Amino acid sequence: MNDTRPNIIFIMSDDHAAHAMSCYDSRINQTPNLDRIANEGTRFDNCFCTNSICAPSRATILTGLYNHINGVKTLRDSLDNRITTFPSLLQKAGYQTSIIGKWHLGHGPENDPAGFDHWSIFPGQGSYFDPTFIENGVEKKVSGYVTDVVTDLSIDWMNGRDREKPFLLLCHHKAPHRHWLVDEKHAHLYEDTDIPEPPTFDDDYSNRSRAAAAARMTIERDMNEKDYKAPLPAGLTERELKSWKYQRYIKDYLRCIASIDDNVGRILDYLDEEGLTDNTIVIYTSDQGFFLGDHGWYDKRFMYEESLRMPFIVRYPKEIKPGSTVTQIAVNVDFAPTLLEYAGVPVPEEMQGYSLRPLLSGETPGNWRTAMYYRYWMHLAQHNVCAHYGIRTDRYKLIYYYGEALGATGAIDESWTPEWELFDLESDPMELNNVHANPAYSEVVKQLHEHLDSLRREIRDLD
Known part of the structure; x- marks a missing residue:
């Protein structure tokens, strides 16, 4: 291939907290394939989202703009596809572009993905089993477990690509979004194990704002049978029931992540087999963090650390030192400028983030953000x-x-x-x-x- 610009694979899950990844020293999980990206590349320890909810975070990632500028402030807002995004700029610069999986930014002529040669997205959240996709405007249903299917379609697209051009693939998983439905392969994982409860599991929200106590996302009070998928056992105290619900929830959450980890391994193995590893940037992230029983909660939304922090690991053998870490503050508004710079595409002045490439190369600009x-x-x-x-x-x-x-x-x-x-x-x-x-x-x-x-x-x- 004469074009030596890097390929880019951007893998994003939904609601995967950094503290559920072993490369982030998780107390509760092992993620060997995700760890492989971190061990062969770099791990960002202070990467944060500007708005801890699905659609707004995704809009910020695509546009390099804060939500009051890109117009996607809530889950009810859609992204106007006339807005400039980093995929549209890469497409104009000669990249082959594809998005497969979760979109969650609206559907229709003004909201379907733009800037992609190929797009195959869920309508709404998507389904864990036998998911429906809208592929370049045509609806189709695919049999199987959603994490496997998204990976299958991603590998199929890479197999059919023009091998003379660089490519951008956005591989966007549904998991581990609530209600955490599990495939048969991982259904019995952790069956005989008690997952440790977090230190703040019994937080009473004293000495905090009214907002903390008023939030309706507690494992104890607000979870329902769709979450723990079994009738409540009789004869337990309230505290014992809370622990029982937590074990039901967190094990299914981690089982969903195990499937993601396996499928990330499939992508990495594919790159090795095709001789693409050295010239491909691989990123793994999630659209935001998640409370894993921290403060007694599930879900996200708050500016507290577990919700605010995003996992962000990057591998690019040509430039990034293996096993490195970045401690400077990074934000999801930075992702678009970063990928544009690596591709040699000018970053539009209106984008509000900063390229992370210097940090990934081990250098910190003197004017780097302090907040x-x-x-x-x-x-x-x-x-x-x-x-x-x-x-x-x-x-x-x-x-x-x-x-x-x-x-x-x-x-x-x-x-x-x-x-x-x-x-x-x-x-x-x-x-x-x-x-x-x-x-x-x-x-x-x-x-x-x-x-x-x-x-x-x-x-x-x-x-």
């Missing part, structure tokens, strides 16, 4: 999580629960009294102690408020 900005818009919709925004630095996290729908699609028009939270992540990494009103932090509060205001102006979130 990231987050905003969740779906006020009280689904799981009753209050709308909020905030800033995270290396040490501190400042969160403002502004308590208004402000016209966000699908948000509940009910006003709450605004509240602030401040966490010192050095002394309180589990975010149990709100120190915003503590006089000892008065100067830190002042500096963070100023930094937050400055960052909001910089990214033009000025409502």
Whole structure:
């Protein structure tokens, strides 16, 4: 092949928390094929999403824009396919482009994927078994387990590619999204094992904002039979029932991830067999984090660490040192500029992220960000999580629960009294102690408020 630009395979799962990957020192899981990417490439330890919910995160990844700019603030918003995305720019630059799996950004002439030579996507969330796809506008049903099917279709597309051109493949899995349906191969994994409960499993939400206690995503109170897939056993205390539900949930969650890990291994083996490994960038990530019983919760949405943090591992043998780590703050708004730079395509000025290529090469630009900005818009919709925004630095996290729908699609028009939270992540990494009103932090509060205001102006979130 005369064109020596790198191929790009971007593998994304749904709701896969970093602390459910052994390359992130998981207490509860082993992921040997994902670890292979990290061991042969690099692991980002502080990669965060700008909005911890599926559609908004995906829109940010594609466009390199924050949600108030790309228009996808909530699950009810669709992405206007006239907006410039990194796949559309790569396609114009001569890349073959394909997306297979979850899209979740709307359907129809104005919302179907643009910038792809080939697209085969789920309508909505997709199904775990015998999934339906919309392939270049035509609906079809494919027999099998969804994670296997997405991988099969991805390998089939790579087999049929023009081998004289570089390619971009977005391989987007449904798993491990709720309700965590498992294939037969992994159905008995962890059957005789108790998964450790997280240290904050019995969090009582004291010394936090009203939002934490009001959220309806607790394992104890809010899970239902679709989640744990069996009648509640009799004769258990409330605490014992909570543990029983957790074991049912977390084992199915991890079983779904085991299938992803196996199928990532299939992709990596394919690259080896085809002689593509050295010139292919392989990325594995998830659209956001997830609470794995942390704070007694499942789901995401909050700016707390388990929800905010994204797994992000990258392998590119030509440039990236094996077994390396990046500790600087990265954000999903950076993904588009990064891939464009690797492909030699100019990054549009309107994109709001920064290329991660220097960090991946072991260099830190002198002006690299010292904080990231987050905003969740779906006020009280689904799981009753209050709308909020905030800033995270290396040490501190400042969160403002502004308590208004402000016209966000699908948000509940009910006003709450605004509240602030401040966490010192050095002394309180589990975010149990709100120190915003503590006089000892008065100067830190002042500096963070100023930094937050400055960052909001910089990214033009000025409502």
